[in-house]
Amino acid sequence: MNDLAIATDNLSKHYGRKRALNRLTVEIPRGGIHAIVGSNGAGKSTLFRLLLGLAQPSSGRSQILGRDSGALTPELRGRIGFVNEEHTLPDWMRVEAVKAMQQRLYPQWREDIYREVLGNFDVHPDQRVGELSRGERAGFNLSLALAQSPELLILDEPTLGLDVIAKRAFLEALMFIGAEQGGTIIYCSHQMEEIERVADNLLIMERGQLRSMSPPDEFRARVGYWIVDLPGNRPANDEIPGLLQARRIDDQHHLMVIDAGEHLQQFLRERGARVHSRQAVSLDQAIIGYLAKNHRTPDRNAR
Ligand SMILES: Nc1ncnc2c1ncn2[C@@H]1O[C@H](COP(=O)(O)OP(=O)(O)OP(=O)(O)O)[C@@H](O)[C@H]1O
Structure with a gap:
């Protein structure tokens, strides 16, 4: 047994000409709550399907609880819970009967x-x-998955469609399993406020690749919001160190930057800029700024 919940090595998945995963290499340790975020189509669900052996990779390898995804035994599957956004359950069965069936399956x-x-x-x-x-x-579906107290719980957009109270109850149950029962939870979500509340580890995926992995606070601290006066012509965006977003408001430049620190200060000094303020950003703003930088935009010339 190794101490990794999941591991992938140069994992790729192509659907025709589309690359859903692009040589993804990632290791997630056992224990804790790990949140994966990314734009639509970044490859999050594909990663889960490959890890669980529900689809075959085009190349590369993946392991889950130390076993190759292509060779999962029923015993090992019994230690993993998976909930996806489709909430596939047998429509014709009664709630009590489904529950009784699950209760028998999970000791x-x-x-x-x-x-x-x-x-x-x-x-x-x-x-x-x-x-x-x-x-x-x-x-x-979530009550069933959480009650199984699986060693590893994989959740694909679990809170989609839940009202705020149900969401809170779910998150509390999640934290209970993560913290008190020593389980591992890996989930993907577009709900940043949830991530801030529960996740120990934040993974950011873009176009089938892993861009960042760290505790959410560490990621947030990498991003800053500067308000500056820049005399002369406005520099091109790619000249500004670490730039994620630039806006001009009332003759001042508002710059959201990542990992910029000393380089940005030097750049601003050389340009004779005056810094009005340098602020921290919320996790939400940091992730949105980061993803927006490379986000696909419509090709307006392609008509
Ligand atoms: N069965 C399939 N056939 C063709 N293309 C697919 C298939 N499944 C996924 N894709 C493509 O692969 C890419 C990754 O899809 P995936 O569902 O993994 O993204 P995601 O990060 O989960 O997105 P979302 O946040 O929108 O749910 C997308 O561009 C998608 O169109």
Whole structure:
């Protein structure tokens, strides 16, 4: 047994000419809550499918709990929980029957967690799964996954469609599993405020590659927001060290920069600039600024 929850080595997945994963190499240690963020289409769901052996890589390798993804045994699968945004559950079965089935399958079943999370939804045990609303379905699926207390829980956009109260209950259950039970949770989300609250580790993916991995606070501290007066012509964006975003407001330049520090200060000195303020940014702003830099924009000449 190694101490990694997942590991990939130059993992690629192509769909025709499309590259969903591009030689991705990443290692996530066991324990804690790891959040993966990225723009739409960055490859997050593809990574999960390959890790779980639900799709084959075009090249490269991946391991989950120390085993190759292509050779997962039923015993090992039983130690991994997976919830995706589609919330695939048997529509024709009643809630109680699904729960009883899961309870038999998982020896570590935590009835208290199941009740705690599901208690946020008006779900009756004798309702059929197909009758549940979208949010109820998501809540039911999450209560099942959390109650299994799996060694590794992989969640693909788990809180999509949940109301704020249900979201809070889910996040609390997540933290309980991560912190008190020593499990590993890997999840992807577009909800930054959730990540700030629960994640120990933040991974940023872009175009099938890993761009950054660190505790969320460390990532946030790399990004700064400067307001400066720049005499003369405005420099080209690629001249400004670490620039993520530039805006001009009331004759002042507002610069969001990453890892800029000394280089930026030197650049500003050489330009005779005056720094009005240098501010910290929220995690939300830091991630959005970072992703926006390389975000695809419509090609307006392509008509
Ligand atoms: N079965 C498929 N056939 C063709 N292309 C696919 C297939 N599955 C994924 N892709 C493409 O691969 C890329 C990565 O998709 P993926 O679903 O992994 O992204 P994601 O990061 O989970 O995105 P989102 O945040 O939008 O859910 C996308 O450009 C997508 O269009």
